[in-house]
Amino acid sequence: MSTPGRRADAVRNRQLALEAATALLAEPDTALTVEAIAKRAGLGVGTVVRAFGGKDALLDAAVAQLLGPVVRRGRDLLQQSDPEQALRTFLTELIGFQAAHHPVSDQLRGMDTPATTELRGQLVEVVEEMLAGARRDGVLRTDIDLATTTALIGRLAFAVARAQPGQPQLTDAFITVVMDGLRPPSSPGRRSRP
């Protein structure tokens, strides 16, 4: 089935457009315009737009392509490490990823195209599972409900990632403060860096 009736050049150009869009998502201070994507891909604007049916659909596909591996990585961590460590590692990587693809953050915000929405949901799901595991292990405070904690972490990680390019030390500070703040109030358990 793959690409029924589609011409080979159309398939190739579609791929080129997607790659160009993805590349531009990682470049800060570059206008994410159709024209820029077209130039980068070596195609005409018409071809780029037509390949996905519109700019939004193209960006949706590009973001999805970037986010897919991130979600998968989260799932892996969840199986390989204890929840708290998984969360710590995942947050660090997630922030690093968002920082490296700076404009993704801005694009994600308010983007409710299908693939992006789906993957964002999965991302939230993964974090929530990590938090649930941490709670099971008794290393997560229980005076804030799980959904709120998840939402909080998502927001905060987002904000830090944005600042990241200019202030890399913010990530460490963030992980330290939030992970400590999430521990149960009573627990004197190990704090600070692990």
Next chain:
Amino acid sequence: MSTPGRRADAVRNRQLALEAATALLAEPDTALTVEAIAKRAGLGVGTVVRAFGGKDALLDAAVAQLLGPVVRRGRDLLQQSDPEQALRTFLTELIGFQAAHHPVSDQLRGMDTPATTELRGQLVEVVEEMLAGARRDGVLRTDIDLATTTALIGRLAFAVARAQPGQPQLTDAFITVVMDGLRPPSSPGRRSRP
């Protein structure tokens, strides 16, 4: 001196434009266009633009008008309460304020017009003073330097305020987690809500 040589209607219209812009800053999902501001003020677009010399200058003035009292409030708190309590109260109010003027956050970002820049600097200054005071009192961890902590808090408060309209419980969770996370690692001191 006040308004030398300016006609009375010009002065009045300038004020109307400013009020309209301020009002629109508090309304989410409203396009912050010159035309919208003009309609709200009951003026022509030309009059609105001319009153401040451009859209940016108008928004700068509007934001400044909103932010001034916030900074002043922070200074008051710093004198009236102990630093930790001042910080807690100030953050709560700051988030509430930003949430109420939702578009201000988006507008502030990347806005480097004079008055706005100045006030943002003052805001950072106030928070930094609160943190310095808390450190003097021994209730703030010292393994993260002051500037980083300040930047972190600023970022995070910003992000929470954005989500606020839909999820008011996030503010409490934020304050709780971050204030606990900021305490010195060793200190078993009172945690959770005061």
Next chain:
DNA sequence: CATTAACTGGAAGGTTGATTCCAGTTGCAA
């Protein structure tokens, strides 16, 4: 009250970016 410089409304102009259109080109099936 008359004069006039200041001011006003909103149409016209300019800019930026997405989408549409079409004359020309090209992959592919026969």
Next chain:
DNA sequence: TTGCAACTGGAATCAACCTTCCAGTTAATG
């Protein structure tokens, strides 16, 4: 190889905004 439907580039079109301009109006002054 040929015929043609699919596809391409990029000019033209459309849309959303900000800014400029100017004919008409109005506040201030003597």
